[in-house]
Amino acid sequence: MRRLALLALPALLGTAAQAAPSGQQIVMHGNDNGALPCAACHGVNGQGKPSTGAPALAGMPASQITAALARIAQGQGSDAIMRSIARHLSPAEAQAVADYFAGLPKP
Numbered sequence: 071m072r073r074l075a076l077l078a079l080p081a082l083l084g085t086a087a088q089a090a091p092s093g094q095q096i097v098m099h100g101n102d103n104g105a106l107p108c109a110a111c112h113g114v115n116g117q118g119k120p121s122t123g124a125p126a127l128a129g130m131p132a133s134q135i136t137a138a139l140a141r142i143a144q145g146q147g148s149d150a151i152m153r154s155i156a157r158h159l160s161p162a163e164a165q166a167v168a169d170y171f172a173g174l175p176k177p
C-alpha cells in the first residue's frame with residue numbers, strides 16, 4: 071500500500087503542474103482550446119485598444135475580471151468573438167488571466 075502511494079506521487083505532482091495554467095501564457099498566446107490571445111485586442115500591457123473596442127483590463131481587480139468573463143460567457147457581452155473566448159477558458163484559466171491582468175499597472 072505504501073509503495074503504491076509513492077508510485078502515485080509523481081503522477082499527482084504532474085497533474086498539479088498542469089492544473090495551474092500561466093495567465094501570461096494565455097494572454098500572449100491563447101490556450102489550446104481555441105481562446106485567442108487577449109493581448110491581440112486588449113493590448114500587451116492590458117491597456118485596452120480603442121480600434122478593437124476592447125477595454126483596458128490592467129489593474130482591474132481579479133474578481134471583477136472573472137465576474138465579467140462569466141457574464142460574457144453567459145451571452146451578456148456585446149462582442150461575439152469575446153463571448154467565444156470567454157466560453158473557451160476553463161475556470162482555472164479565467165482565474166489565471168484575471169490574476170495576471172490585476173497585477174499589471176493601470177494604464
Ligand code: HEC
Pocket residue numbers: 096097105106107108109110111112122123124125127135136138139142146147148149151152153155159167168
Ligand atoms: C478579438 C478581440 C478580443 C480578444 C482576443 C479578447 N477580447 Fe476581451 N473583449 C473584447 C471586446 C471587444 C470587449 C468589449 C465587449 C464586450 O464586453 O463583450 C471585451 C471585453 C472583455 C472583458 C470585460 C471588461 C469589462 O470591463 O466589462 C473582459 C474581462 C475581457 N474582455 C477579457 C479578455 C480575456 C481574459 C481575453 C483573453 C483570454 C480576451 N478578453 C480576449 C475583445 C477581445
